[in-house]
Amino acid sequence: xxxxxxxxxxxxxxxADAAFASMDDAGIAGDEIDAFYLGNALGGQTESDTHLAPxxxxxxxxxxxxxxxxEDACATSSNAFKHAVQAVESGVHDVAxxxxxERCTPETGLGTGEMxxxxxxxxxxxxxxxxxxxxxxxxxxxxxxxxxxxxTTEEQLAEVAVKNHHHGQFNPKAxxxxxxxxxxxxxxxxxxxxxxxxxxxxxxxxxxxxxxxxDDLADSFTGEPVxxxxxGHRTDAVPLADKASLPETRAARDAAAEAYExxxxxxxxxxxxxxxxxxTGAEVLAIEALGLFEDGTGGRAAADGETYIDxxxxxxxxxxxxxxxxxxxxxxxxxxxxxxEQLRGDAADRQVDDARTAVAHxxxxxxxxxxxxxxxxxx
Amino acid sequence: xxxxxxxxxxxxxxxADAAFASMDDAGIAGDEIDAFYLGNALGGQTESDTHLAPxxxxxxxxxxxxxxxxEDACATSSNAFKHAVQAVESGVHDVAxxxxxERCTPETGLGTGEMxxxxxxxxxxxxxxxxxxxxxxxxxxxxxxxxxxxxTTEEQLAEVAVKNHHHGQFNPKAxxxxxxxxxxxxxxxxxxxxxxxxxxxxxxxxxxxxxxxxDDLADSFTGEPVxxxxxGHRTDAVPLADKASLPETRAARDAAAEAYExxxxxxxxxxxxxxxxxxTGAEVLAIEALGLFEDGTGGRAAADGETYIDxxxxxxxxxxxxxxxxxxxxxxxxxxxxxxEQLRGDAADRQVDDARTAVAHxxxxxxxxxxxxxxxxxx
Numbered sequence: 203x204x205x206x207x208x209x210x211x212x213x214x215x216x217x218a219d220a221a222f223a224s225m226d227d228a229g230i231a232g233d234e235i236d237a238f239y240l241g242n243a244l245g246g247q248t249e250s251d252t253h254l255a256p257x258x259x260x261x262x263x264x265x266x267x268x269x270x271x272x273e274d275a276c277a278t279s280s281n282a283f284k285h286a287v288q289a290v291e292s293g294v295h296d297v298a299x300x301x302x303x304e305r306c307t308p309e310t311g312l313g314t315g316e317m318x319x320x321x322x323x324x325x326x327x328x329x330x331x332x333x334x335x336x337x338x339x340x341x342x343x344x345x346x347x348x349x350x351x352x353x354t355t356e357e358q359l360a361e362v363a364v365k366n367h368h369h370g371q372f373n374p375k376a377x378x379x380x381x382x383x384x385x386x387x388x389x390x391x392x393x394x395x396x397x398x399x400x401x402x403x404x405x406x407x408x409x410x411x412x413x414x415x416x417d418d419l420a421d422s423f424t425g426e427p428v429x430x431x432x433x434g435h436r437t438d439a440v441p442l443a444d445k446a447s448l449p450e451t452r453a454a455r456d457a458a459a460e461a462y463e464x465x466x467x468x469x470x471x472x473x474x475x476x477x478x479x480x481x482t483g484a485e486v487l488a489i490e491a492l493g494l495f496e497d498g499t500g501g502r503a504a505a506d507g508e509t510y511i512d513x514x515x516x517x518x519x520x521x522x523x524x525x526x527x528x529x530x531x532x533x534x535x536x537x538x539x540x541x542x543e544q545l546r547g548d549a550a551d552r553q554v555d556d557a558r559t560a561v562a563h564x565x566x567x568x569x570x571x572x573x574x575x576x577x578x579x580x581x
Numbered sequence: 582x583x584x585x586x587x588x589x590x591x592x593x594x595x596x597a598d599a600a601f602a603s604m605d606d607a608g609i610a611g612d613e614i615d616a617f618y619l620g621n622a623l624g625g626q627t628e629s630d631t632h633l634a635p636x637x638x639x640x641x642x643x644x645x646x647x648x649x650x651x652e653d654a655c656a657t658s659s660n661a662f663k664h665a666v667q668a669v670e671s672g673v674h675d676v677a678x679x680x681x682x683e684r685c686t687p688e689t690g691l692g693t694g695e696m697x698x699x700x701x702x703x704x705x706x707x708x709x710x711x712x713x714x715x716x717x718x719x720x721x722x723x724x725x726x727x728x729x730x731x732x733t734t735e736e737q738l739a740e741v742a743v744k745n746h747h748h749g750q751f752n753p754k755a756x757x758x759x760x761x762x763x764x765x766x767x768x769x770x771x772x773x774x775x776x777x778x779x780x781x782x783x784x785x786x787x788x789x790x791x792x793x794x795x796d797d798l799a800d801s802f803t804g805e806p807v808x809x810x811x812x813g814h815r816t817d818a819v820p821l822a823d824k825a826s827l828p829e830t831r832a833a834r835d836a837a838a839e840a841y842e843x844x845x846x847x848x849x850x851x852x853x854x855x856x857x858x859x860x861t862g863a864e865v866l867a868i869e870a871l872g873l874f875e876d877g878t879g880g881r882a883a884a885d886g887e888t889y890i891d892x893x894x895x896x897x898x899x900x901x902x903x904x905x906x907x908x909x910x911x912x913x914x915x916x917x918x919x920x921x922e923q924l925r926g927d928a929a930d931r932q933v934d935d936a937r938t939a940v941a942h943x944x945x946x947x948x949x950x951x952x953x954x955x956x957x958x959x960x
Contacts, residue, residue, distance in 0.1 A: 212707065238816075246652075246702050247625045250710060253654040253703035253819070256949035260818040266835060268814040269950065270660050271652045273625075275632040281649050285664055292671030323625050324632035328591065331629060435647040437617075439639045440632070456645060570635035571648065 203410035203539045206527030207377040208307040213242070213251060214261040217303040220409035220532075221262050224299070228413045229424030232262065235413075236295040238269040239286040241279025241302030242531040247320045248310050258303070273531075275324040275566030276480065278302060279410065280534030280573035284433045286414040296419060301411030302532035309407055317405055321530070324567045326441035338394035338402055338481065340568055343442060345396060345483025348449035354486060354501030356396050360387035361504040362482035363400045366518050369511060370525025372551035377406045377527030401482040406527030410536035420580070428545045428560075431467075432576035434460030440568045453572040454491035454563060462493075465576040467559060469493030472515070474544050474554040476537035478565040479522040485509075488563050489517055492574070511552055519544065519552045537562040538575065545579040582789035582918045585906030586756040587686040592621070592630055593640040596682040599788035599911075600641050603678070607792050608803030611641065614792075615674040617648040618665040620658025620681030621910040626699045627689050637682070652910075654703040655859065656945030657681060658789065659913030659952035663812045665793040675798060680790030681910035688786055696784055700909070703946045705820035717773035717781055717860065719947055722821060724775060724862025727828035733865060733880030735775050739766035740884040741861035742779045745897050748890060749904025751930035756785045756906030780861040785906030789915035799959070807924045807939075810846075811955035813839030819947045832951040833870035833942060841872075844955040846938060848872030853923050853933040854894070855916040857944040858901040864888075867942045868896055871953070890931055898923065898931045916941040917954065924958040 204219045211219075225231070238259050246252035255269035272282040279302030286298040306317055322336045330340075348354050361384060370379025382400070390399035413423075420427040434457035439445050446452065462468060469492060477492065479485035486500040494515050495503050503509045509517035520526045520540040523533060541560040543549045562575040583598045590598075604610070617638050625631040634648035651661040658681030665677040685696055701715045709719075727733050740763060749758025761779070769778035792802075799806040813836035818824050825831065841847060848871060856871065858864035865879040873894050874882050882888045888896035899905045899919040902912060920939035922928045928936075941954040 243631065244625065246623065246699075247631075249706065250699075250702040251706040252622065252626075252652060253946040253949060255653065256816045256819050256946060257705060259816060260823055265818050266815055266831070268663075269653075269816040270664075270814075273631060273650045273652050274634065284647075285649075288671065288673055289667060292667065292673075294667055294671075320625070320629075323629040326636060327628065327630040435649075436645060437635045437638060437648040439644050440635050444639055452645070567632040567635060570632065 205375040206406040206408035209407040217409045220411040224411040227425040237298045239282035239300045240271045241282040243278045274571045277564045277566030277571040278531040280564035298414045303409035304529040304531040305407040306405035329441040341481040342394040352498035358501040359482040360384040363387045365504040366522040366524035370521025376521040378525045403523035403528045406529040408529035408532045410532045429578045432461035432464035434574045440570045451491045451569045457572045457574040461574040472561045473557045474516045475561045477563040516554045534564040584754040585785040585787035588786040596788045599790040603790040606804040616677045618661035618679040619650045620661040622657045653950045654945030656943045656950040657910040659943035677793045682788035683908040683910040684786040685784035708820040720860040721773040731877035737880040738861040739763040742766045744883040745901040745903040749900025755900045757904045782902035782907045785908040787908035787911045789911045808957045811840035811843035813953045819949045830870045830948045836951045836953040840953040851940045852936045854940045856942040895933045913943040
């Protein structure tokens with residue numbers, strides 16, 4: 203992956219940096235790649251660049267292979283990854299390049315207001331957008347209900363931000379990262395109650411890429427491979443008002459159940475997780491939906507130290523979306539990059555001890571699209 | 582499929598009409614559908630509606646299944662279809678709903694100028710858009726080269742428009758359709774030399790849907806199924822300047838070869854074809870790339886009567902994009918709807934005699950993404 207944060211490169215150059223890094227790592231040349239699965243959510247709106255899969259493929263020297271672009275809001279590149287895994291597992295392709303790229307910072311020429319409006323296009327056009335609901339509000343509603351049901355507090359949410367910023371300082375590719383404290387988080391302006399500015403992830407520019415290869419071929423390349431043992435994908439109702447429960451995030455629970463079943467694991471087997479903390483409250487909902495914490499106990503996980511790198515259940519050692527940054531279409535595969543480094547033991551100062559089984563949770567829109575992926579170290 | 586043309590419904594209602602028609606035809610209920618594959622190209626830009634797969638699924642009562650949106654310019658829903666076929670064939674899903682929807686007419690509040698600008702986002706952002714190149718120009722360049730190499734004439738192109746408008750009058754769902762003549766086509770204003778207004782397809786509103794089911798289950802539903810025997814998908818270089826040859830449309834040739842090989846057929850076996858005639862010249866290139874006509878002879882196929890419904894090689898009995906209309910993301914699956922009706926013998930006044938083997942050719946962007954599908958009547 204590239205570093206996340208402001209970049210002044212066009213999309214294709216940003217993506218090329220990630221794609222070539224993945225190819226170099228694996229020792230895979232362009233002519234060995236059978237297919238390209240791209241995640242990009244907003245290129246049409248942000249910079250009049252829609253039909254990006256063939257364009258990016260051409261830019262990195264891939265030609266004549268099938269290329270496709272996915273758009274599933276923030277879960278875009280995880281969904282691209284799911285399709286690549288299915289194609290490789292079923293024998294359609296042997297080597298697939300999967301990646302995501304997005305530019306969301308003022309480097310595009312768009313300010314935060316315009317980006318927020320564009321991004322709100324992922325909420326319900328008729329029932330939500332006209333009310334002024336943007337995504338801080340969407341996740342504020344989900345989180346407020348969790349606070350109501352379980353007594354989760356603003357201080358506990360702030361602890362998630364403190365933890366992920368602490369982790370981010372050990373990630374040289376993170377957008378942000380530094381030690382801070384609960385008081386500092388709570389002093390930042392309220393964006394959408396209960397979220398202060400420091401509860402919200404940034405929009406970032408960035409790209410990420412992975413190579414999906416068949417099990418037979420995995421050991422014939424140079425990089426140390428990890429095994430994809432489960433990919434679950436489910437969709438919940440939109441708008442929010444149509445959901446049976448707000449803080450349950452049903453799609454995440456069903457996607458996790460599917461992924462765990464494929465992998466033959468339970469939540470107890472998970473050593474490290476990257477979850478979709480677009481807002482601090484989203485991390486709380488995610489770690490409960492994944493079964494890593496009992497319902498109602500996710501709020502205190504960071505405050506109790508359990509989700510720190512050296513805690514009992516490390517969550518977002520990369521810094522998460524909160525500190526690592528959130529270039530929409532690139533976030534899903536970036537989670538997989540982080541977990542691959544963790545399973546390889548290559549995560550340096552943010553390494554989780556004895557990481558053998560890892561889970562990624564990537565969410566899109568009104569907690570609507572959710573993809574859960576299980577990666578495991580090869581025996 | 583819905584009728585193509587101006588519609589005043591929102592996207593979800595337009596799509597629901599097509600989805601429910603497909604479910605009624607097959608006698609398949611919502612709770613029998615395992616997955617949803619959506620093609621929509623421009624919803625984010627045209628009406629701030631991006632994360633459409635979960636939204637449309639919710640609107641038609643599907644919940645809890647994996648939903649995904651594809652964007653591959655005009656080949657969007659054909660690519661969604663390819664992924665559904667792969668998933669069903671490999672056993673991931675048993676019953677998948679695939680469809681596309683788009684609103685492109687002034688019903689969206691956008692005029693032709695703004696739609697043309699938005700749509701040009703599918704060409705190369707740095708090398709083509711700044712020159713003012715929009716899609717009539719893209720296909721004019723491809724066609725001009727065919728005229729230069731093979732002597733194809735404006736009158737021959739106009740004959741394609743005459744044929745497809747003739748066909749369109751027999752299609753109750755077509756945007757346009759009436760008998761006209763070459764002189765009338767050539768009297769319309771030049772849009773991008775050699776194309777006159779009548780050489781260009783319209784932007785339409787519309788939706789289309791099909792159900793992809795496993796071979797084992799196909800006969801257990803009510804509608805008469807057809808067999809999907811091949812789906813080829815290739816991508817050519819963008820921008821146009823990077824292509825080895827302009828009129829060859831390499832991706833179409835390679836996609837056709839892949840689809841024919843899967844189906845165990847040759848071009849000689851094809852009884853009817855729906856091809857991507859966004860401009861008259863595009864039909865000429867397509868029928869050559871598919872091997873239905875020798876290179877250089879496609880220009881006179883319509884003039885010679887060969888591609889009429891009662892000709893030797895009927896092409897675009899639906900009226901094609903030219904007359905049936907072109908709601909971008911809905912076009913690919915609409916081709917499959919037409920061919921299904923042809924293979925069933927249900928195409929009424931536009932029925933091709935003894936249609937047993939059918940081919941769809943759907944192209945996106947700078948002749949970049951191309952999907953070729955072979956459908957056959959079941960024995």
